[in-house]
Amino acid sequence: MAERMVPNPRRERLRQLLVEAEYRAHEVRQAYQHASSAMRSGRVWTGPTATAWTTELEDRHQRLGRIAQNVVDAVEEELRRSPPLVTEAEADAMRRELAGRT
Template structure:
């Protein structure tokens, strides 16, 4: 008898995590835009110190975006390692493992 296939609890948890990571990634990418735009306008602060600060702000903005994308990429990679459907017995075992009851 073929066992019924059900959603993989681990895959489902990763899918929710991916949605959350995507939302947070978008927020992170917007984090410095307002300040960077203001500094780039030349109306907020000017001079050599302002230029260095703006360059540092741009660098941090770029690195933060890269790190946020790495989180999304890592979750996507982990999702590919777990099938979306498993047998009922496998799903039960996965739920026990995720709950720390192996």
């Protein structure tokens, strides 16, 4: 007799993680825009050092944005690979693992 299939608890945890990762990625993309705009305005700090600093800030900001998006992409990929239904025994094992009781 086949074991009853139930919703995959890991998928729900991944969905929650995806929401959080997307929110944080959005925060990261917005994080230094005010500072960058202020620097590019020419009213805060000018000169070669200011230009170099602003370029460095923007480069690091872009890199951080790409890294945050990589996290989102990885969670989405894991979610796609996770089956929507698992056996009750698998779900119980997943719940124990998610709770740190392996």
